Amino acid sequence: MSTTTSTAGGIDRDDLARLAEHWDEPRSLRAWFTTVDHKKIGRRYLVTAGFFFALAGLSALVMRTQLARPEAGVLSPDEYNQLFTMHGTAMIFLFATPMLFGFGNFLVPLMIGSRDMAFPRLNAFGYWVFLFAGLFMWASLPFGAAPNNGWFAYAPLNQEQHNPGLHMDVYALGLLFLGISTTSGAINFIVTALKLRAPGMSLNRVPLFVWAIVATAFMVVFALPALNADNAMLFLDRRFGTHFFDPGGGGNVLLWQHLFWIFGHPDVYIIVMPGLGIVSAVLPAFTRRGVVGYPLIVLAIVAISIVSFGVWVHHMFATGLPQLSYSFFSAASTIITIPSGIQIFAWLATMLLGRLVLRTPLLFVIGFIVTFVLGGFTGAMFALTPFDQQVTDSYFVVAHFHYVLLGGALFPILAGIYYWLPKITGRMYHEGLARWAFWLFFIGMHVTFFPMHLIGLFGMPRRVYTYRGGLGWDVGNLISTIGAYLLAVSLLLTLIGVVHAVRRGRPAPADPWEGDTLEWSAASPPEPYNFPVIPRVHSLHPTWDERTAESTTTGATEDRILSEGRRTLFTSELDARSERAAEMPEPSFKPLVLAGALLVFFISMLLAWYPIAIAAVVTVAATLAAWLWPVRRPDEELGVAS
Template sequence: MSIADAAGAYRAAEEAAGERVARHWPEGHGLRGWITTVDHKRIGRRYMVTAAVFFTLAGIEALVMRTQLALPEGKVVSPGVYDQLFSLHGTAMIFFFATPMLFGFGNFLLPLMLGTRDMAFPRFNAFGYWVFAAAGLFMFSSLLFGVAPNAGWFAYVPLSGARYTPDLNLDVYSLGLLFLGISTTGSGINFIATALKLRAPGMTLSRVPVFVWALVVTSFMVVFALPPLNLANAMLFLDRRFGTKFFVPTGGGDALLWQHLFWLFGHPDVYIIVLPALGIVSAIVPTFSRRPIAAYPVIVLATVATGIISFGVWVHHMFAVGLPQLAMTFFSAASIVITIPAGIQIFSWLGTMLLGRVVLAVPMLWALGFILVFVLGGVTGVMFAIVPFDQQSTDSYFVVAHFHYVLFGGAVFPIIGGVFYWWPKFTGRTTSVRAGLWSFWLVFAGFNLTFFPMHIAGLLGMPRRVYTFAPGLGWDAWNLLSTAGAYLLALGLLVTLSTLLYSLRRGAPAPPDPWGGETLEWATASPPPTHDFAVIPTVYSLHPLWDQRTLDSFHEESRSPLHVQADGHDVLRTTELDAEPQLGVEMPEDTPVPFVAAFGLLIAFTSLLLGGYLAAIAGAAVFGFSLMWWLWPRDRPGSSGGGERRGEGEGGGSAGGEREETSA
């Protein structure tokens, strides 16, 4: 049977089994369905849309700042407003756009790539989104009241202490990030559990897509990197509100302790942002090179190595604070070594393209643009790993240029490429090729015109975080170019948004696999049904949709109750290493409890900010009672109360058809 015939047989088997499965996977509608859903696809889309809204707001702040700096002695905004704009811009882009947007990709795609029907903890997943949205509302609304964060996204003490910033600005910062940390940590745990326990039978660790590896490594990094940041923010809030002395030298504290705790999170966070973006590129390049990715084991090893090494380089952000020379030598070496895994991935993509037949579709252009700007950002990153250069260029606009090449170039380019790549799967619609090309070239030109001149301005001595500058310092032309580039970049992003919105209304219906992709998400309809897969396949290859045996299994397994799981709202659980079938697990239905729990936390954090401690306790009580309701054991209609239900299927032994329930 040819691949085309196998795909047709799969469609027929999917349609026949889908009618039975769909009865147990209803989709809620209206306001109630919107609030109560635990469908990973709807939650993933919400993450992406909400993060895009925050990106837009932060981008408008950037345009105001660039307008202020277009000419010497600008007077567009006051110094106080400018401080709030640049602080909230950085905080939003790092914490409320990049990671949540990439986690939105993960929420939508991870179960589909793994060949399962949902995340491991669906209600926890919904709770994470509502907490993220509430934390973003908490943070951005502060700008309306003039109390947005105003000490930079890094909030260095003592300037962020109560003595120098007595208003609520830094309380908003510390509490907002603590609030958001609940969502980010929970999402990381959910991704890890899903990837380890809900892979399709046969999807061993050596057959897991690179994007999934990147997301899992990122999730482990989140779990280990966020505690230092959460601790630092809790200590800062206690210092400011209750007079503790964690960061006050006269009280036995240490101002540098903040920098150590912050950057112990902050530098791994660069790779928390970049690694899933690299995973997106590793999904796009093979599809449009028409061949499997080169050196798969090495690229996975490089991804894991990046996650580990990233925890040993944080001090290169502190080379100018007076640390011992020997310590700086070790961290300088580690900062150079961490470039090796990134280089391995770049050579893997180049090798894949060299050995394949490259198709310059719109997603591939974004991937190629990413490679170029990310390499440029990596070169300047190596320069900062050299202690003398770092000390000379610290706090200059050269730093601003570098991290925008790494973070905007390293995250936004793959994100937009990924949106164009998976847009047919997200929406069921195709996009205009011509409009996609316009969006890429405008963004590419605008990005480089905005940020490349900042390198030169920085080398000419322009410091970062300045509200304005005097004429005649040699910075005028470079700032004017950067501002012109910012408006061109904004135009390119507006064209991108318009292209996507137009396709929602006028785009042609998308087939299941418009690009000829290799991974399992392209086996489902566009957009996928609520249950994702009516038949859970057996995976025999790293490239399941390019593999005849895997395609045949869609049809063959349609007769297996173990692979169809048509008797309930169930997913198939498998072993961690070899993905052998174990149990059919009953998943939670739609519920408003995650929304109520997140609302209780919003009340608690807002009341803490305003000093209403009794109201904060009330909000915590709402959260606590929601958890009790969430976790309270109960029998569902048609449930056997956690008993066994045996099915048929190879590889599962006597446990192959058992069924258990999960309350998450």
């Protein structure tokens, strides 16, 4: 490496120029459609998932307005069914997981010292599929054809004879379409975390957020096929007259529930797990120490990932299955609280032993712990079969899973937004506005959902669009509706805060929080190539470690600068030893074209335009062939082709 034109940090200026030449994407319409930059794709996931969250939140606000008083007439029964189904479906499938995968897309390569995801084009393809699948489902609402059978769409009510029209066809095809994105994204995270870690980042130095994302990805790979099979069989039942869920034709309605919850209970942790990873990432910066019990937290993450596949029947304690089977699933549902408890105690010990810096991200973490513990308490109650059978399909269940999912996912998401906003945008947020948003959210959360426990115990069933007065539910529903409007105001303040930061926030330094993970050693926002020199990691807390910092300046070597092309470094799976440089693909239209062809296919199947569906399949095959056609390169430079 030449030293005559070196920068102050010891990095050759010519190397920096070559890196910029290879990795920069010009500002143009073409670049917007062809980008494979993980940071741009991560931001798009965050914005798109936020848009779908806004639609789902507005749906919830309209439903709460309908339920604020007895026998209100804001919505008809059919409109209410479509809104509450799209609310639940969007929150679970179009917001929570994609939003957290958006954080993963932006942060995982930065946290592990890589320059991109393992499969950049597959990453872009996953985003386009997510966008198109979400639009496919939400576009049905203005036409009165949105899914209308609840987000878990139980048989036999999802069958054509009980639910005619396109409603549940949109549901089945939309989730099949979306599953392509989720699966491709999960595979990408697994390969990225295993093969693209910076030299020296052995498994015992991997950030806890990355552990959480990888565990989530493995759960997706193993859980999603059950949901895909369920939806494929549902579409075949409705469109082609098969009888998978029709008892009159030899089918079984409980088959739907078994397959759905084999996916559905791991999905609770698919949603929550990255949120727990965000908490473990935020705490060190605001306690000025590493998280207590790192090996135990990793063990807890892995344990939850495995045990979550063995508890699905606790969603079916009222279906009449053999009583003996309930005892095993009740025991598993109790056991899974142990690894969650380990993480809670580790976070509390970290705060107790550290020096707290009370900024907004930490406030959301504290709010998360309070809310999640309350949700976990009622969750342990559901593990007891007699109690579960008493409150099944009541508003007590609605209260519980909102405490778990808002507590376990939305509080950490908001903590992550405020924590990484300076890194993502290069701008600082307004602390006073952010604190107002936190307190309104925390108060609104409990005002909205705590009364639902009581009205559930008083007998109010879920999934009802109205109720008679004098049943003891009136006051609780009114309070919940007031809380929902408080939540809406708090989230609006969060949006205003983000827009204010982007437009008028003061410039952010590279590390405004004194964080411990590698993304804080990159610029804010990061350069297109992330790191001028791929760091050599010597510690679990690399930005607090002088040797790691030196490895990117005076210790920089050509095999970690990799300026001759669009390249990053492959390392070994266990101890992250350097293996070879991998050539990364250039921007391309192929991910967009492939996702667009799949969109045409699913629309054609929905509307029974089968000749067009066949043409779309041919386009998909041709695009895949062009995508996978081998690129002629020297053998030593062969790298990732996707």
